[in-house]
Every structure is written in C-alpha cells, then in structure tokens.
Amino acid sequence: xxxxxxxxxxxxxxxxxxxxxxxxxxxxxxxxxxxxxxxxxxxxxxxxxxxxxxxxxxxxxxxxxxxxxxxxxxxxxxxxxxxxxxxxxxxxxxxxxxxxxxxxxxxxxxxxxxxxxxxx
Amino acid sequence: xxxxxxxxxxxxxxxxxxxxxxxxxxxxxxxxxxxxxxxxxxxxxxxxxxxxxxxxxxxxxxxxxxxxxxxxxxxxxxxxxxxxxxxxxxxxxxxxxxxxxxxxxxxxxxxxxxxxxxxxxxxxxxxxxxxxxxxxxxxxxxxxxxxxxxxxxxxxxxxxxxxxxxxxxxxxxxxxxxxxxxxxxxxxxxxxxxxxxxxxxxxxxxxxxxxxxxxxxxxxxxxxxxxxxxxxxxxxxxxxxxxxxxxxxxxxxxxxxxxxxxxxxxxxxxxxxxxxxxxxxxxxxxxxxxxxxxxxxxxxxxxxxxxxxxxxxxxxxxxxxxxxxxxxxxxxxxxxxxxxxxxxxxxxxxxxxxxxxxxxxxxxxxxxxxxxxxxxxxxxxxxxxx
Numbered sequence: 001x002x003x004x005x006x007x008x009x010x011x012x013x014x015x016x017x018x019x020x021x022x023x024x025x026x027x028x029x030x031x032x033x034x035x036x037x038x039x040x041x042x043x044x045x046x047x048x049x050x051x052x053x054x055x056x057x058x059x060x061x062x063x064x065x066x067x068x069x070x071x072x073x074x075x076x077x078x079x080x081x082x083x084x085x086x087x088x089x090x091x092x093x094x095x096x097x098x099x100x101x102x103x104x105x106x107x108x109x110x111x112x113x114x115x116x117x118x119x120x
Numbered sequence: 121x122x123x124x125x126x127x128x129x130x131x132x133x134x135x136x137x138x139x140x141x142x143x144x145x146x147x148x149x150x151x152x153x154x155x156x157x158x159x160x161x162x163x164x165x166x167x168x169x170x171x172x173x174x175x176x177x178x179x180x181x182x183x184x185x186x187x188x189x190x191x192x193x194x195x196x197x198x199x200x201x202x203x204x205x206x207x208x209x210x211x212x213x214x215x216x217x218x219x220x221x222x223x224x225x226x227x228x229x230x231x232x233x234x235x236x237x238x239x240x241x242x243x244x245x246x247x248x249x250x251x252x253x254x255x256x257x258x259x260x261x262x263x264x265x266x267x268x269x270x271x272x273x274x275x276x277x278x279x280x281x282x283x284x285x286x287x288x289x290x291x292x293x294x295x296x297x298x299x300x301x302x303x304x305x306x307x308x309x310x311x312x313x314x315x316x317x318x319x320x321x322x323x324x325x326x327x328x329x330x331x332x333x334x335x336x337x338x339x340x341x342x343x344x345x346x347x348x349x350x351x352x353x354x355x356x357x358x359x360x361x362x363x364x365x366x367x368x369x370x371x372x373x374x375x376x377x378x379x380x381x382x383x384x385x386x387x388x389x390x391x392x393x394x395x396x397x398x399x400x401x402x403x404x405x406x407x408x409x410x411x412x413x414x415x416x417x418x419x420x421x422x423x424x425x426x427x428x429x430x431x432x433x434x435x436x437x438x439x440x441x442x443x444x445x446x447x448x449x450x451x452x453x454x455x456x457x458x459x460x461x462x463x464x465x466x467x468x469x470x471x472x473x474x475x476x477x478x479x480x481x482x483x484x485x486x487x488x489x490x491x492x493x494x495x496x497x498x499x500x501x502x503x504x505x506x
C-alpha cells in the first residue's frame with residue numbers, strides 16, 4: 001500500500017511517515033500543491049492525505065485538478081481548518097474523508113487503512 | 121572643508137558601513153549555527169521520540185536533555201504539540217515534565233527576562249497545565265505589553281474558555297493591539313469558545329432587557345435556566361471594567377466575529393436578537409456578516425427590517441446576507457432596493473437576487489430590458505458579470 005502525504009509542515013509529514021511505515025505502508029511527501037499534483041499524477045497511490053493550506057497552490061486546487069485528471073484517487077483532507085464549510089467543500093470536490101488538525105496519529109492511520117479497504 | 125576633514129569623514133563613513141556589514145554577517149552566522157545545532161539535535165531525538173509516542177519506551181527511557189539544549193527541546197516538542205491531540209499529546213507533556221523542561225519554563229515564566237517569559241508562556245499555555253494558569257494570569261497584567269500579549273496567547277492556547285473575558289479585558293485595555301490581532305488571539309481558544317460566547321451573549325441580552333424595563337427574553341432562551349449562570353463569575357469580572365451590556369460594541373463585535381470564524385450556527389438566535397435590540401451600526405454589520413456566513417435559515421425575519429435602515433452599509437450588508445441565506449423568499453424586498461440611491465446597495469441587492477437562481481435572474485433580465493433607470497442599470501451590470 002502507498003500513501004502520498006501532501007503537507008508543508010515537516011512535523012506532520014515526519015510523524016505520519018513514521019506511523020504509516022510502522023504499518024508497512026509506503027509513503028511519499030509533497031510540500032506544496034504543485035508538487036502534490038505532480039506526484040499524485042506521476043505515480044500510483046492508494047490514498048492521498050491532503051493538507052488544505054499549502055504554498056503555491058492549496059489543497060482545494062489539488063482536489064479540483066484531481067477531479068479532472070485522476071478522479072479515482074481516494075483523498076483524505078487533513079487540515080487545520082476544522083470548519084464545517086471547508087469540510088463540505090472538500091467533500092464536494094471529491095474527498096472521501098476529512099480529519100482536522102490537531103489530530104490523533106493512530107486515527108489517521110486507521111482511516112487510511114479503512115479507506116483503502118472499503119473505498120470510503 | 122579641508123582635505124583632511126573630507127578624508128576623516130570618508131574614513132568614518134567607511135568604517136560605519138563596514139561595521140554594519142560585519143554585524144549582518146555575524147548575525148547570519150549565529151543564526152546558521154543555531155539552525156545546525158537544532159537540526160543535529162532533531163535528528164538525534166526523532167527516532168526515539170516517535171518510539172516514545174508509540175509507547176515502545178517510557179519517559180525515563182528517553183536520553184536526558186542537557187539544560188543548554190532546553191531551548192531547542194522546547195521548539196522541537198512544541199512543533200508536535202500543536203499538531204497532535206489526545207493520548208499522544210499527553211505523552212509529550214509528560215516527557216517535557218520528565219526531562220525537566222516544564223520546571224525550567226515555570227522558572228522562566230516567574231523570573232526570566234521578557235523573551236524567556238514569552239517563550240515559556242507559549243509552551244506552558246499549550247500544555248494546558250493547571251499550574252501554568254495562575255502564572256499566565258499574573259503576567260496578563262504585566263507592565264511589559266509583549267509579556268502580557270504572550271500570556272494572553274498562552275491562556276488562549278490552553279483552551280480554558282473561562283478566561284476569555286479576562287483576556288479580552290486586558291487586550292482591549294491596551295491600545296497597542298489592533299482589532300485583527302485581538303481576534304487572532306481569541307480564535308486560539310478553539311471552537312469550544314463558541315458555546316461559551318453564546319451563553320455569555322444570551323446572559324447579557326437578558327440583563328440588557330431587564331435594565332430597559334422589558335423583563336423579557338429577547339434571546340429566546342432564558343440563560344438563568346442554566347445553573348452555570350447563577351452568580352456567574354465571568355459576568356462579575358467583566359463588569360469591573362466593561363459593563364458588557366449589549367452596546368459594549370467592541371467586545372460584542374469581537375465575539376460575533378469568533379462565532380463567524382468557526383461557523384457556529386447555534387449562535388444564530390442570539391445574533392438575531394442582537395439585530396432586534398441593538399442600534400449600534402458596527403454591531404449590526406458584524407451580526408449581518410456572521411448570519412450571512414453561517415447562512416442562518418431563521419434570520420430572514422430579523423434581517424428584512426434592516427433593508428430600510430438609513431446607513432447604506434447596513435442596507436447593503438443586509439442584502440448580501442439575505443443573498444446567502446434565502447434570497448428566493450424575499451425577492452420583492454430585494455427588488456425594492458434596486459432603485460436605492462447608493463450603488464453598493466443596488467449591487468448587493470441584484471447580486472442576492474441572482475443567487476436565488478432562475479426566478480431572481482428572470483426578474484433581473486426583465487428589468488435590464490427597461491430604460492435608463494437605476495434598476496435597469498444595476499440589473500444589466502450584474503447580468504454581464506455572471
């Protein structure tokens with residue numbers, strides 16, 4: 001299983017990378033929206049963990065691009081914006097799940113595994 | 121001026137520029153050295169820290185952190201504390217305590233210089249430790265504004281909403297901070313601050329109503345039914361400087377903006393009640409923005425009378441809010457504003473009509489075909505922008 005982490009905060013990326021790799025899940029890391037889209041389109045991933053507030057282009061932009069170019073890629077939004085409208089907007093743009101920061105690392109891993117297993 | 125004087129002046133200027141450049145180089149070198157030191161420590165801590173979070177080792181199994189490295193240790197742990205919640209976060213606080221960092225920071229908060237107090241406030245506030253609260257509250261009244269600001273941030277980061285009024289009182293009492301800066305700090309209390317603010321506003325609405333001799337309950341809910349309000353200490357504390365009746369407009373605007381930031385829908389009834397009782401334009405505008413943002417379905421009745429207000433800003437904000445709430449239910453009222461003397465009011469009303477979809481757009485198209493009236497002008501302008 002392969003998970004792409006798109007987050008500009010190295011602490012988030014390093015922690016989740018450690019947690020996921022402990023579960024034998026391979027990870028990749030993109031630090032901005034452009035890089036995230038490039039990696040998402042260029043390689044095969046089972047899940048994309050996507051931050052909203054990222055430099056260059058934000059997570060909503062990535063979601064809109066993916067809707068057109070790779071609509072089958074399951075996405076979990078991971079963002080400090082725990083606001084109702086952002087959740088709804090992210091889900092409308094095709095994300096399957098939404099986790100607010102601060103998060104529980106074990107919960108993120110569990111949701112990634114569930115999404116891979118059930119597709120929702 | 122003699123040649124010697126010119127030479128001396130030039131030499132003086134050259135040494136000034138040189139000293140300036142040397143200082144820049146020195147600062148840069150120190151920063152880089154600090155960064156390298158931090159990265160080396162981070163690499164050393166990383167793997168063990170994650171194992172600790174996993175529960176693979178306990179705090180006493182973590183290698184001791186030298187006192188000289190406490191600053192870096194604080195930065196390192198803070199980066200993780202701000203993104204993690206639950207048991208993992210509690211483990212970080214335990215590790216900070218076991219490594220001696222918390223005691224070190226408590227000392228700094230009590231006896232350190234300005235910068236040390238500020239750093240300690242940030243970290244200790246984020247831990248949410250009860251022991252930190254009295255110290256932060258004490259520093260809130262510190263004569264140094266930056267220390268006071270850091271204490272306010274620390275209290276906000278602790279998420280202990282009971283201290284919100286105290287923080288607001290201090291921040292508003294110091295003219296140093298802008299409205300935006302204060303809002304930014306208050307938001308750090310987290311979304312749990314919204315129910316607290318809502319109860320506080322309802323309480324004050326009721327007090328205001330009693331003072332005016334009405335004795336009613338404009339909020340729709342009697343806050344005294346809630347046990348927490350009997351002798352509510354926050355109210356008394358606020359009363360010391362800010363009577364907090366409903367026209368204490370700066371506090372009120374701040375609170376409404378926080379509800380809006382978190383899209384807190386349960387506050388809609390309170391904001392609707394404020395629209396009915398307040399005459400302060402600033403307050404009305406903030407309430408309208410909030411109600412429009414949360415698209416409060418029950419607010420239409422409270423907003424409609426504001427379309428007739430003398431202040432054009434209120435009329436335009438009322439039209440704008442209706443546009444996001446339920447423009448289809450008030451098309452006639454919105455259409456009535458298309459002939460308003462103010463361009464923004466006409467534009468917001470037309471915009472709201474368009475948001476109603478087909479019925480609103482059809483009316484705008486009908487008006488656009490008319491002559492050179494204000495109504496047809498704004499209708500054409502809006503339709504062209506769609």
